[in-house]
Amino acid sequence: MYNHKENLLKKLLLMGQQKAGKSSMHKVIFACAPPKDLMQIGVTTNVSQIQIKFMGNLKIHLLDIPGQPQLLKQYLTEFKETIFSNVEVLVYLFDVEMEGQSFTSEMNTFRSTLTNLSEYSPSSKVFILINKFDKIKESDKKMVFERKYKRIIQEAEGLNIEVKDVFATCIWDETLYKAWSQIVQNLLPERDIIRKSLKSLCNKCSCDEIVLFEKQSYLVIDFEDLSEKKDILKYERISNIIKQFKLSCKTAAIDIKTIMVKSKKFHVIIEEFTQNTFILLLFTDEKVYPAAIKHNLKYVQKLFKSNLGSDTDQLKLLL
Numbered sequence: 001m002y003n004h005k006e007n008l009l010k011k012l013l014l015m016g017q018q019k020a021g022k023s024s025m026h027k028v029i030f031a032c033a034p035p036k037d038l039m040q041i042g043v044t045t046n047v048s049q050i051q052i053k054f055m056g057n058l059k060i061h062l063l064d065i066p067g068q069p070q071l072l073k074q075y076l077t078e079f080k081e082t083i084f085s086n087v088e089v090l091v092y093l094f095d096v097e098m099e100g101q102s103f104t105s106e107m108n109t110f111r112s113t114l115t116n117l118s119e120y121s122p123s124s125k126v127f128i129l130i131n132k133f134d135k136i137k138e139s140d141k142k143m144v145f146e147r148k149y150k151r152i153i154q155e156a157e158g159l160n161i162e163v164k165d166v167f168a169t170c171i172w173d174e175t176l177y178k179a180w181s182q183i184v185q186n187l188l189p190e191r192d193i194i195r196k197s198l199k200s201l202c203n204k205c206s207c208d209e210i211v212l213f214e215k216q217s218y219l220v221i222d223f224e225d226l227s228e229k230k231d232i233l234k235y236e237r238i239s240n241i242i243k244q245f246k247l248s249c250k251t252a253a254i255d256i257k258t259i260m261v262k263s264k265k266f267h268v269i270i271e272e273f274t275q276n277t278f279i280l281l282l283f284t285d286e287k288v289y290p291a292a293i294k295h296n297l298k299y300v301q302k303l304f305k306s307n308l309g310s311d312t313d314q315l316k317l318l319l
Contacts, residue, residue: 009051009059009060009061010058010060010089010187011061011063011086011087011088011089012060012061012062012063012087012088012089012090012091012183013065013083013084013087013089013090014026014063014064014065014091015065015091015092015093015113016092016094016095016106016131017072017093017094017095017098017109018067018068019067019095020067020093020095020131021095021131022065022093023048023064024171025093025131025169025171025176026050026062026064028171028176029176029177029180029217030050030052030062030216030217032216032217032243034244034247035171035172047064047066047075047083048063049062050062050064054184054217054276055214055221055310055311055312056274056275056310056311057310057311058187058188058189058310060187063083065083076109076112076113076116080116080120083116084116084117084119084120084121085120085121086120086121087117087120087121087124088121088124088125088187089124089125089127089183089186089187090113090117090124090125090127091127091129091183092110092113092127092128092129093129093130093131094106094110094128094129094130094131094148095131095132096131096132096133096135096136096144096168097132097135097136107151107155110155110156111155111156111159114126114155114156114159114161115159117161118159118160118161122160122161124161124162125162125186126156126161126162126163126164127163127165127166127167127179127183128163128165128166128167129166129167129179130145130148130149130166130167130168130169131169131170131171132170133145133169133170134173135170141168145168149166152166153166164182164186165179165182167179167182173240174236174237174239174240176240177219177220177239177240178236180217180219181219181220181221181239184214184217184219185220185222188221188312189312190312191222193315193316193319194212194221194222194315195224196319197315197316197318197319198210198212198222198223198315199224200318200319201300201318202224202226204296204318205281205283205288205292205293206283206285206288207281207283207288207293208226208227208266208282208283208284208285209225209226209227209281209282210223210224210279210280210281210282211223211235211238211279211280212273212278213239213242213277213278213279213280214276214277215272215275215277216276217243218240218242218243218246218278219239220235220236220239221277223235235280242259242270242278245259256272257271257272258270258271258272258294260290262290266282266283267282267283267284267288268280268281269281269290269293269294269297271294273297274301274304274314274315276311277311279297281293300317300318303317304317
């Protein structure tokens with residue numbers, strides 16, 4: 001079972017200047033909102049607090065902080081202790097099109113944010129999302145990302161805070177899922193147990209690859225790939241595709257339980273696994289039958305029902 005501390009809310013700050021795409025982003029990920037429906041979303045004028053249940057016992061307390069300069073100044077000074085205390089993760093968004101004096105001003109705000117975080121939550125993790133990358137020409141993306149990345153990392157130097165990663169994102173493709181999958185993975189307790197359990201199940205089912213997705217958001221919780229490629233981006237792409245398919249099914253009042261894909265080279269099964277997850281299994285061995293895989297999954301699910309703990313507790317039964 002999760003211990004008492006792990007059962008508390010995990011505080012996640014979502015920050016950045018206005019119109020960087022903060023509200024649109026968390027609505028796409030956690031509220032399953034289609035990106036096209038968010039084109040005219042209004043400006044956030046108050047701290048938006050959302051509690052998200054994730055993987056059973058884990059609860060994420062997401063605070064979407066308004067980015068208007070006057071409001072942001074108050075949060076960074078008058079209310080800094082309230083905002084920055086007990087933060088587990090900070091997600092900071094930059095608008096990729098912001099340049100010149102506006103970008104310099106944003107750098108000052110970013111440094112003030114990290115300074116407050118290092119004072120009130122020094123053990124927190126920071127993820128940087130350079131957003132709206134769909135507005136940059138394909139030929140310029142690498143150059144723009146490297147230039148922004150270098151400036152952002154330089155600004156964070158000398159502060160007692162860990163910048164875990166920097167991502168180029170947009171709400172229209174799998175880059176968003178890649179970033180947020182890694183963010184939520186850093187909030188999960190006992191992730192090593194999840195990884196070992198997936199490896200065990202992968203071996204027992206004679207699969208080449210296995211991926212665990214959170215049920216509502218379809219974010220990747222973890223995966224096991226017996227090949228040498230270890231291409232996490234393909235799973236994020238699958239995540240995005242399945243989520244769009246799920247939204248289409250929801251419109252038609254159809255609930256997804258199982259998806260099977262067959263080709264000359266491989267079989268894929270995507271199945272509802274635990275109460276809070278879906279699982280994907282890929283196998284290439286012609287001697288392995290899909291019916292056998294599904295039988296094994298049904299047996300595991302029946303085994304899980306005898307355990308009243310969290311999803312992680314249930315996965316331990318596979319070890």
